[in-house]
Amino acid sequence: MQISEVRQYFPILDQEVNGHPLVYLDSAATSQKPVPVIEALEQYYREYNANVHRGVHTLGMRATGQYEGAREKVRQFINAAQAEEIIFTRGTTTSLNTVAASFGRANLQEGDEIVITYMEHHSNLIPWQQLAKEKKAVLKYITLQADGTIDLDDARKTITANTKIVSIMHVSNVLGTINPIKELTAIAHQNGAIMVVDGAQSAPHMKIDVQALDCDFFAFSAHKMCGPTGIGVLYGKKDLLENMEPVEFGGEMIDFVGLHESTWKELPWKFEAGTPIIAGAIGLGAAIDFLNEIGPDEILAYEHRLAAYALEKLSSVEGLTMYGPEKAEQRAGVITFNVEKVHPHDVATVLDAEGIAIRAGHHCCQPLMKCLQVSATARASFYLYNTEQDIDRLVAGLVKTKEYFTNVF
Template identity: 75%
Template sequence: MNVSEIRRRFPILDQEVNGQPLVYLDSAATSQKPLSVIQALNEYYSGYNANVHRGVHTLGTKATDGYEGAREKVKTFINASSTEEVIFMRGTTTAINTVAQSYGHANVGEGDEIVITHMEHHSNIIPWQQLAKVTGATLKYVPLQEDGTLSLEDVRETITSQTKIVSIMMVSNVLGTMNPIKEITKIAHDHGAVMVVDGAQAAPHMKVDVQDLDCDFFAFSGHKMAGPTGIGVLYGKKKWLNNMEPVEFGGEMIDFVGLHESTWKELPWKLEGGTPIIAGAIGLGAAIDFLEEIGLDAIEKHEHHLAAYALEKMSAVEGMTIYGPKDPSKRAGIVTFNLDDVHPHDLATVLDAEGIAIRAGHHCAQPLMKWLNVSSTARASFYLYNTEEDIDRLVAGLVKTKEYFSDVF
């Protein structure tokens, strides 16, 4: 994997920030976009911008082919059994909310259980909180091990015959923990529960096979995998999607509308109300082409190397606390940390002055922050365009930040 060549395909990386070459270490929040994705969006808007499915004119036909062609690419990318199982949505948040509001409201009642973990992103907590409030179900949490991993024994003890939904992220956006989703799915199914997977931090970085995982629902976002913002995917097994009622009603998803009754189109369109995210889907298709050209296995291997390198170099900085698994083989390319006596926001500000972009805050994971006994943390996240030199710049910036605050105080 030639990282130097890959970097040249990302125009935004060739710039200075505050007089320093940009080091972008915030891909867990959103990834940068290769030129091929940017060009795909430009080609759609400048060459065949039209609505899909309805028109028979040339531009409409080309737009429809591009939109539905992207769905076929997603099907192959995650190994869904059919394009009917691929629903385009605004992102992971919308996808999980749709499952909670449609499948959840129809299948969860008083006395039932919904199981999640303390490490979940708010987008995989709040929808289930709201569902539990409305239905009278109980929301349960699988406890975390000291290193921020999950024990399958704890999973077995938490999931019961009353559990209807288990919803867990495949990779933690804070700890970098890679969860054993296939094994958890089997436990859920053994108890008659469905498995929902937040794949936002997994799909961009490793090969995902939803049929092998056997999960019932899988959600991910385009903007974290070199694609545009505002586009994401809900995968669902056809047997569940067929029985789900839409949560948005209007154009595109209807079959027949009368004065008092209406019927819906077949999958996947019945769950895609309104004008679809046409440009976003086309851009996502271009991003998938790009990632598959590089190879997901190569990307995952590269990020594991960077995580191991970062753990080694950052651990040598005095006053450094790193959260999550110490074993780099158990984590993705995310390192979340704190530096003694320096607030994460101050740290991120000083690093920005050095041209280094990291994330600081609670990372939409306040329950996890409470579990870690901190109010906020700093986070460096890596992608296929990052290098060891980027991490060396980060470590040098951390040392400089520590020296600066030592002098001030």
């Protein structure tokens, strides 16, 4: 499939909002869903809705086949070594909390270090913050350069022999920065630490190879990559997962249950308590099929072209400040900005009146906002269904926003 053909598969984009054709620029929050994903979900509920791993009847067997087939699609999508390394969760947040609650609690001692960065989403900050308090560990931060990138020399100074866990987002949901995960993983391993990667903003946009990255854990969500909400993935190296305890109990994760003792099933099922998110996994499998038809390299190249075009066009808007790397190839399709003397929420409100959907706020990154010395920002995020015409609409909307507040105030 050519990327120029993609937009027709997203029916939600073919509508008007407030009397204007919709321009959706909030894919970093959640992406829109293509027809094949919508149809896959509908087909499950219409034709073979049943629980998995339990019944021997036809519907149950078909549902199980599709559910486990989705697991294999995920394995191939991120190039995990084995399907047992793919755990279905409720999303990136649940995946990261699982690592903190299971691996972290079992392996951290008082005085051990956890290293993250100032750009982390709260989902990759608060679990480590709470774990550090519980275990009396030390939470440390790698500093950011002025352009929102990480300097590897700073990482080498921050990650020490006392560091046990390094957890860093692959792509910043605010700055768009693509972090050097492979190099950071090598530094972590040289110091005897494990590497956890928040892949929520990278899995939808670029080729992921967890074996090449050599990360120990990788977390991402379906809803940011054309899939349904409520389903995500935790990848973990098999030897680590096998030595971790589950954090939820009951249902299909058990092997034997006695009155006072129980044992757990093998991977991956020991981490999937209760009825799993069957429809969500099937929808994620359909989303992977859709993205594979285009190709992750083509998606990233297209987003780089959009980002370059947007950086150029937005730089012409007087009084607009952009954050993050100046070069498009250093970032994903995310541009965060502020308009002089106009609050980001007011910017988003005026743009919405023009049919343009962007994000405004702290983007679940309050420590990063403090680093940027702002309370909030506006954010436009692009995906494979966006066009240069969408960016032109954004620029025109921002010019109109400035004119409106200049005239009013």
